[in-house]
Structure formats: structure tokens, C-alpha cells
Amino acid sequence: MGKVICAGLGPGNPDLMSVKSDRTIRGAKHLAYFRKKGRKGQARTIVADMLRDDVIEYPMEYPVTTELHFGSDEYKALMVAFYAEWADRLETLARDNDVVVLCEGDPFFYGSFMHLHTRLQGRAEVEVLPAIPGMVGCWNALDTPFTWGDDVLSVLMATLPEDDLITHMQRADALVIMKTGRNLPRVRRALAATGRLDDAWLVEKGTMPGQRIAKLADTADDDCPYFAIVLVHGQGRRPEAAE
CATH class of the missing domain: 3.30.950.10 (Tetrapyrrole methylase, C-terminal domain)
Structure with a gap:
């Protein structure tokens, strides 16, 4: 079995990433990261020069960012469905492979990965690599x-x-x-x-x-x-x- 590894990227400069996150990202065969539709994504940009040639990428595109108020019912419904879908996909991937999920800053400090971490409990092995907050x-x-x-x-x-x-x-x-x-x-x-x-x-x-x-x-x-x-x-x- 594989596992889901969330690598905290730190404040943005790759030199300020932890040694463990650096090593994990460079060795990743399966890589997931959050981004806005139509954008490359800040997390992906940070690691652009670190990835192996045969990496398989999984852009997790937010269905909405600031277009709707975060307290609206429509926003909540869209985001709940988004996190549920990606928890399912990561669980499936982790049955056979390690999959690395990128998270800017520290994953447990207002990081989007927290919503996946909660949903993956009891469904997949999860490891979180801490980082310097932004x-x-x-x-x-x-x-x-x-x-x-x-x-x-x-x-x-x-x-x-x-x-x-x-x-x-x-x-x-x-x-x-x-x-x-x-x-x-x-x-x-x-x-x-x-x-x-x-x-x-x-x-x-x-x-x-x-x-x-x-x-x-x-x-x-x-x-x-x-x-x-x-x-x-x-x-x-x-x-x-x-x-």
C-alpha cells in the first residue's frame, strides 16, 4: 500500500523548505497540488525545478475562489463536493502508490490540505511534513x-x-x-x-x-x-x- 504525503512548502522560497519535503518532492512519482482554474498554481511554481521527468501530475482545481462569498450556501456546496471528490481520488491512488500533495506554508496552519486530511482518516495512511508558515x-x-x-x-x-x-x-x-x-x-x-x-x-x-x-x-x-x-x-x- 502507498500513502498520502502532504509536503509543506514553507513561505515560498524553495531554499526555505525542509530537507524532508525537498527530498520527498524530488522523489515523487505522483504529485497533486491545488490551483485556481486557468492558473499554473503557486505551489506548482515553487517546485518547478525539482520534479522528476516521469512525474504524474494531478492539478486539484478549485471550483470557486473569491467569486462567491465563502459563507454562501452555493460556495459551501461546491467546496464540500470538491474536497469529497479529491479525497476519493487520493484514497484510490494511495492503494498502490505514494502520492505527494503540495501545500504552501504549513499544512496545518490554514492550509487547504486540512479538509482532505479530515476526510481521509481511516481510509488511507496520511503523513504531513511541517513547514515554516508564510x-x-x-x-x-x-x-x-x-x-x-x-x-x-x-x-x-x-x-x-x-x-x-x-x-x-x-x-x-x-x-x-x-x-x-x-x-x-x-x-x-x-x-x-x-x-x-x-x-x-x-x-x-x-x-x-x-x-x-x-x-x-x-x-x-x-x-x-x-x-x-x-x-x-x-x-x-x-x-x-x-x-
Whole structure:
């Protein structure tokens, strides 16, 4: 019997991938990865120079991404059917072969593979290879310590209602805000309401070619891709400087 191996790719730069994920991907005969219809897919792009010549590829194309609201019944129905179909296909493949599934960042940190992992329990052997989350690559791109002493770090989804964003921002010291894109105006208003806007940074394609770093206050609302990350550094307890 084979098994399903989910290889975490890390923040995007192949050099920051784990040795085990690198070795597993280079040896993969069967390779599955998520992508939007009509796109090559970020995960596939990251590993483009690592694949063996005879690899068999299985693009898992999302039926919908941002075209429908994620809370709508239609969106939920489409995504449930999508994950169910691919869980069935991966189970079948894993009866005779190892199949490697690519996942950007860390698979268990908001990764799409989690939905397959849940559905494959008891149906196939599954192994998950951990990785550096994308936000870590982004805050290192800023070359400034992100949390100090007893700072509280909150990771927020920009899809949250504005009042919820404000509540969480008021409680936290350091902030990571994901899934920005069209939600950026809401994020900007919440940061302004909590006095954090001038300290916020936008990082796009962290650690990858085309990396962009900008002060959020200087960024237009329509100049933000969905997977860019907004960061606000903590300013907590630090050792006193020696006199």
C-alpha cells in the first residue's frame, strides 16, 4: 500500500523548505497540488525545478475562489463536493502508490490540505511534513524583530466582521492579518480605529521573486492581492540597555 504525503512548502522560497519535503518532492512519482482554474498554481511554481521527468501530475482545481462569498450556501456546496471528490481520488491512488500533495506554508496552519486530511482518516495512511508558515517569511522580510518579551500575537482573517477585527486588534500587541485582497478597506478602517494604521506593513510574495514591501497607509485599497499579509510589530518588554 502507498500513502498520502502532504509536503509543506514553507513561505515560498524553495531554499526555505525542509530537507524532508525537498527530498520527498524530488522523489515523487505522483504529485497533486491545488490551483485556481486557468492558473499554473503557486505551489506548482515553487517546485518547478525539482520534479522528476516521469512525474504524474494531478492539478486539484478549485471550483470557486473569491467569486462567491465563502459563507454562501452555493460556495459551501461546491467546496464540500470538491474536497469529497479529491479525497476519493487520493484514497484510490494511495492503494498502490505514494502520492505527494503540495501545500504552501504549513499544512496545518490554514492550509487547504486540512479538509482532505479530515476526510481521509481511516481510509488511507496520511503523513504531513511541517513547514515554516508564510507569515514567518513575511515578517523576516521586514528585517525587524516581530514580537518582544511578553507581547501577545494575534493572527486574524481579514474576512472577519469589522467590529471583530477591532476587538482583536485592541487586545493584541503584534498582529498578522491574512486573506486581505478585497477586504483591505475593512482592515484599514479597523487599524485606524485602534491607532495601528501608521505601524502596519503590507508584504506580498514574501521570500519569493517579486516580493513587495510597503507601508499600508501608503497602499491603495485596490492594490492588494488576496494572499498578501498585513503585519504590525509588537513593542513589548525588552532588556534595558547597558549604561
